[in-house]
Amino acid sequence: MIEIKKYTLENGLKLIVHQDKTTPLAAINVLYDVGAKDEDEEKTGFAHLFEHLMFGGSANIPSYDEPLQKVGGDNNAWTSNDLTNYYLTLPAANLETGLWLESDRMLELDFSQESLDVQKKVVIEEYKQRYLNQPYGDVPLLLRPLAYKVHPYKWPTIGADIKHIEEANLDDVKQFFYSHYAPNNAIVSVTGNVEPDEVYGLVKKWFGDIPSRQVKKRQLPTEPVQKEMRIKKVERDVPSDMLQMTFHMCGRRDAEYHTLDMLSDVLSNGASSRLYQRLVKGKKLFTDLHAYISGDIENGLFTFAGNISDHATIYEAEEAIWEEIAEIKNVLVEEYELQKVKNKVESTLTFSEINFLNKAMNLAQFELLGRAEDINHEVDKYRSVTAEDIKACANRVLVESNCSKLYYLSISKKEKIC
């Protein structure tokens, strides 16, 4: 049970505080309700590039990092298709320094051409390091546009094309800031060795006079229902074949979300799970195989991803997945197996509540989804899932016409066989 106190400032900023006296530290998490899904199709990768620029100095403070390091703090940030998340930890006594820094960059960034030029280069190197210079690194670049035709989830956070990053200019940056970075579009959570009412006082002091802004209204196009299976085949200079199969599913706020999460757990959570025991250990078709859900806020994806064994073909491996799908669609999961995945979920949630920074991030995300308090009801939602629910969901989601699959083939494996 995570005890919280919630406050809302007049400018719309939401604050969640959780006290954890077991640590001498504190965490501040600032979540902005803007992600890659809010980007223009011709200017993708912008939310993430912008995240880098948030460290380039703000209106009144030339450097973000230096004052924080000086008080013993550390920080980082990440961007997803749904949101942009900034976090820091520091000795609890120095909490105000963190709030001072975060409030100034919410107030106004120092829009500098120099910072933009350098961060564009850094992001391009990040693009190469993560997506182009790694075996299988371009999978997300291939799979997203296969699964999504109109919804902005069709491009990855890093962007659809390096060109979009190269072409970003200072006007774009300013426009992005003023249409998305605003107290009324942000959630601040503070955890650790702090007194909630004192935190509220300090947050009012530093964030209270930041004006509300006209946030760009989100109007995401609806992805049309997929009518037939989509297949993409690529050949790459990698050692072995990889298979990816995705199915459209509901979003994070939907009632079915927890059921689908449990469905993926039955198939793939832990070494005792069906896919691992049967297809990796038993039939030895894969050296590794996972089923997981994307966890996206909008309608997301249910994915199977596996590395094919050297002696197996990708087609027989795929066939075995379809057999597993057929079984879970036709046969109810037994009580024991259901209890097992519920226990695992419960323990995973318990472990996620150990660390104060984790708690800060989770609280902000639950608030974005609806209510931070719901974090304490999550386990009940999983507990109430039944075998019938799982079967019904599998029948709705895991169907061929809803599937997009990627055959990522190894050139050298093909040569070996020929």
Place this chain on the structure above:
Amino acid sequence: MLARNTAPSFVLPAGLSIIDGKEFKLNNGIPVHVINGGTQDVVKIDFIFPAGSVQAQKPLVASFTNHLMQEGTVGMTSAEISEKIDYYGAFLGQSVNYHHAQITLYALTKYLPELLPVIEDIIKKPTFSKHEFDVYLSKKRQDFHVDSEKVKVLSHRESLEVLFGEDHPYGKVAKLKHYDALKISDLKEFHKAQYSSDLCRIIVAGKTNSDFNNLLNQYFGGDDWHNNTEDVSVVPDVPAIKGGLHIVKKDNAIQSALRIVRLGVTKSHPDFLPLMVLNTLFGGYFGSRLMANLREEKGLTYGISSFITSFVKAGMIGVSTEVLAEKRELAVEEVFAEMEKLRSEVVSDEELTRVKNYMLGDLMRNLDGPFALSEAYRGLLGFDLTIGFFNELEQTIINITAEEIKELAVKYLVKDDFHVVVAGK
């Protein structure tokens, strides 16, 4: 009006609050270190053995032994073990380094009575069946091929070979031929020799209950698993090899991975703690000299860092990054230019204060909570050091002067001592 351009006042993070660990011995003499604390009813238990790659002598033997122990025992199949672990919501972790190997259990405290007998079986009675061996071998062989496509991995392997020599236990890197040569009998013998009660240590972190010591004794405190071995791990001295340029070619690489390395000192050496400060300043945090120059000023890389590593018998000082292939030479030049700056100019008060305070905060983060503390404690095994090491680090950070840092740079950041390893172009 708010003075937004003025930083709020702050206090220096001071006085480490390290949770007091308690020691006790099981009936058979196994030392147990207990760090009680935390907010949740969970526990992490490390069973640690001198069963690393140094003791194994041949590559892969230590890591395969450690992994395959959980894949079937005299009393339970691999599948039955996984069922039990998953059913009780537990997680098994394994890791192997040069001198140690461990099995780690993460569990809800209430399920320890069901889980400890499983761990007992894994540690005392693994069977190393051919089926499990084959499955794991083909997975690891495939992983090896995939890793060999990563420039970062290639540069890491090469850096160990050039620094320690291919025959030294620290420089021996697994090759494809080692996968072919690996035999189940190697694993069985290694398990028999190294995973015994005479050599075991246990670290417990989290919330335990009153019955805990009895439980641990019940499953691990008996005389049934000793073999009178002593830990004899022979590590020859490392000959200093003069630095040079080593290129592992990978033509299709878009970025080149760089590792610039030299021999360093171990945690027991008086220069180690001061070197941690120099390392942080040089490339050990986001505000470091290397990050400021190569990332934030020149945009050559997504990230660059320096490190100091201590194994039991030798240490390593180095820099690691991935850079645009065409700018690789510039990047190397800039790394050495930053070393030269540290050798010739004293660091300003402003920068030194920042590094010191950042490190003090980081020390608090690294020792925060029972799990982090148990990791920190484990890192000291083999060095004849106590947890007081971290108090010493705190004092070193507080007291070190700019002049001392410059002297250290002159002593260790010597260009000719470094090997420059490039993987890519």
